[in-house]
Amino acid sequence: MLGPNRYGKAETRLVRVHRDGESHGLVDFNVSIALSGDLTATHLTGDNSGVLPTDTMKNTVYAFAKEHGVGEPESFALLLARHFVHTQPQVHGAKVSVESFAWDRLGPHSFRRRGDHVRTTVVTVTADATQVVSGVSGLVLLNSTDSEFHGFVEDGYTTLKPATDRILATAVDARWRHAGDDTDWAASFEGSLAALVSAFVGTYSYSLQQTLYAMGAGLLEARPEVAEVRLALPNKHHYLADLSPFDLENPGEVFIAGDRPYGLIEGSVVRDDAPAATAEWWL
Known part of the structure; x- marks a missing residue:
């Protein structure tokens, strides 16, 4: 068949x-x-x-x-x-x-x-039906502080140390579904992009998941024409470089930018009264 x-x-x-x-x-x-x-x-x-x-x-x-x-x-x-x-x-x-x-x-x-x-x-x-989904990909953002990660599950294979001050960086892949099909598309895109960036900058982060929700909620608050936003945020890891072999201290100043593997955080934020999607549109 x-x-x-x-x-x-x-x-x-x-x-x-x-x-x-x-x-x-x-x-x-x-x-x-x-x-x-x-x-x-x-x-x-x-x-x-x-x-x-x-x-x-x-x-x-x-x-x-x-x-x-x-x-x-x-x-x-x-x-x-x-x-x-x-x-x-x-x-x-x-x-x-x-x-x-x-x-x-x-x-x-x-x-x-x-x-x-x-x-x-x-x-x-x-x-x-008609469905319009706008978005952005490859938007690289970084906070050099105001990010922690601790209190997570640990088992016999866990080697990650709790962090109370770390770099948080990601390459945002975001999509947002419009409630209708007639709006000022240019203004909507620029406003949505600004809302995502503003939420990333203004959120003191205890996890990238928390930041994802803040970014989605910030977009919905700023743009009433948007019904739902979906985000995929790779965690662009930065590792503190070990400078002890050179008799140098490194108080959170020199980092190795990791490539792969990386954590990938995905999620959506939806209005309570959002109309249902008429077609599948996951990232």
């Missing part, structure tokens, strides 16, 4: 220059499309009469970028997803994911790629 399935075009790279006078605008997207619906025939018999080629999906991305322009990733993803569902009767659901790469302006037509984080968007459209 054929189980759930979908197909689409992954990672269509789109750069759109808006030439509005002497000062240009630049949008840099990575667009992935996945369609689901009545696709049994192509899987079981090779009948492709209901298959929209993935090459057509790619072409649609570029054509829409010209015909409609490209603004916020949520708006562009909604435009694409609704197009495929409304124009292809055999398609019952469309999921469009967008990575948005930011560029800082250096002049009227000069830019520098910003490398500290990537903005993400996942839009799911069916005949009955």
Whole structure:
């Protein structure tokens, strides 16, 4: 029996220059499309009469970028997803994911790629519902103090020492689900990002789990249009370097930045009255 399935075009790279006078605008997207619906025939018999080629999906991305322009990733993803569902009767659901790469302006037509984080968007459209999930990945944050970790379970394999003053660092991967599908996407993203950063900075942490909850709760408090936020926080460990062989003391000043393995903390914070999700969207 054929189980759930979908197909689409992954990672269509789109750069759109808006030439509005002497000062240009630049949008840099990575667009992935996945369609689901009545696709049994192509899987079981090779009948492709209901298959929209993935090459057509790619072409649609570029054509829409010209015909409609490209603004916020949520708006562009909604435009694409609704197009495929409304124009292809055999398609019952469309999921469009967008990575948005930011560029800082250096002049009227000069830019520098910003490398500290990537903005993400996942839009799911069916005949009955629309769901918009915004987010950020690769947002590296660090507190050099105001972090402890102690009182944990210890067994015969435990070697970790309790810490009352440690570096807390992470690379935030966060997604937040909007209660609706019509908002000021730019303001919502910037406000949500600011709320996450503010909560990280302002939380005296006894565990990364505590910090995760504070960041999620801070975002929901700041942005009423968001129903739920999900976070994955890798613990970017920093180990105190042993300088005793060199007759040097190290009172919490010189550290080794660990690579792997690392702790990974994941969780969600949801409003009490949040509408139910209409599609799965875990990180």
